[in-house]
Amino acid sequence: MSAVSLKGVTKQFSAGVVALDGIDLDVEPGEFVSLIGPSGYGKSTLLRIIGDLTKPTAGTAQVNGKPADRARRDHEYGIVFQDAVLYDWRTVAKNISLPLELLRWSRGRRNARVKDMLELVELTGFEGHHPWQLSGGMQQRVSIARALSFSPTLLLMDEPFGALDEMTRERLNSELLRIWQETSSTVVFVTHSIPEAVFLSTRVVVMSARPGRVAGVVDVDLPQPRTSTTREEPRFFELVTQVREQLAAAGAPLGETQEPALVEEPL
């Protein structure tokens, strides 16, 4: 059973813009799949369809063999946005335990899990801090801890490190790989950074824009565990070049792959 299964997923916005056109994609359990593409909205929209935060105009999305809406209600996935989306009125510990509260875990169980999660993202000692007392990178680690707190099998990430500086981003990339392996979860990761996609993924899905289609898939055969030296290997550069060429073939202006995300009005 696939972790994520998309069949003919099409999304047309009311303005007539076709964001996605007939996307077929299967993600197997334990995979780390990156979606990379020239425009901001197609990839993010696809991620939101997997998470049942927006409905496709046509086609079906399944998570762990269930329809996406059922999977969302069963808490099959955790999500991380570009902004950490932490609540200022909650401490770090309380932010991490938010989904556990909603799942009606007992206080003792919540506290024990928060402690484990803080250890996982290496923020032990910061449980009593408020989000605004943390740096951007630390905030995003809290956000990851929250997404994984209830042990979902699938982690959806929407350009989670896009707003961070390069050094913090590379460090968090390595941390994310460690967390991915320790929790043996499946990750679907949206990014507009080619090196980031190659470094993290087992598979990179290259998307074209307007309409959004799967333009190509690059299997990343770099050995695990990947370290900072991985970025210096010839094979790494070959794969980066491969992704870049596929992006260029898909019509992406090189060097400029980011566009403001088009998000639907909240319900």
Place this chain on the structure above:
Amino acid sequence: MNTIVQPMPRSVGRQIGRTALDWFPALAVFAIGIGAWQGLVTAFHVQEFLLPRPTSIAHAFWMQKSALWSEGIYTFKEALGGYALGSGLGIAVALVFAAWRPLAGAFMPYAVAANAIPIIAFAPIMNNWFGLLNPFSKMAIAAVLCFFPVMINTLRGLTSVHPSSIELMQSYAAGRLSLFRRVRIPNSLPYMFTGLKVATVLSMIGAIVGEYFGGPIHALGVKILNDSSYGNFTDAWAGIVMASLLGIVFYAVVALAERLTTSWHPSARAFQTE
């Protein structure tokens, strides 16, 4: 990269010193203002009934302090009743509007219209409805004044939630009630307190304006009106000082409540970090 802004431990002595320093400009302005008033009134021999000297007002205040206190408290109770009523209703209506947006569209124009009521015209009507001596007639006037700023600010706080926050709660399949309890209501608190602070002073004004159109003899507004009509302007000024003091204390209490409940908000952070 692990840089972090920690709340700095600070000695109590330094804290007090700093607080005193923070207050110094305001106190200096107060002293200079009162001094100038006193000096100018004395130098130009301004008649007492036009503008009494601050020392005369202070003397009048001191001589009548127990009467002023009981009159002030009577009026303050009216203001407080109206404040509770108007603010409570304002918060409730904001919650209903935020939960059912079409309702807000249908009723918002009338809320705006209610806010446009000239309170001076409204006061005699309330006195007629509930009776001159019934404190509820003054509470109703204060309530009408308090309702709108509390409602409009609370509503803004409830609705100005970042779309990602809502998506996050959706991803956890959280219900509407949960979204309100965990996101919308905490998000609205700083906005709500802005309205609640404005309403403190408005409620005092409402109660006193109501008393101008008739009320029991032991009410502050009636006292100020009577003193003015008998030409005892210094005593009227003492009444005004009492009204202002009560308004300031009321405001300060609500501001303190705000500080305690929304210590996480950016506006309060200055007090926690250097």
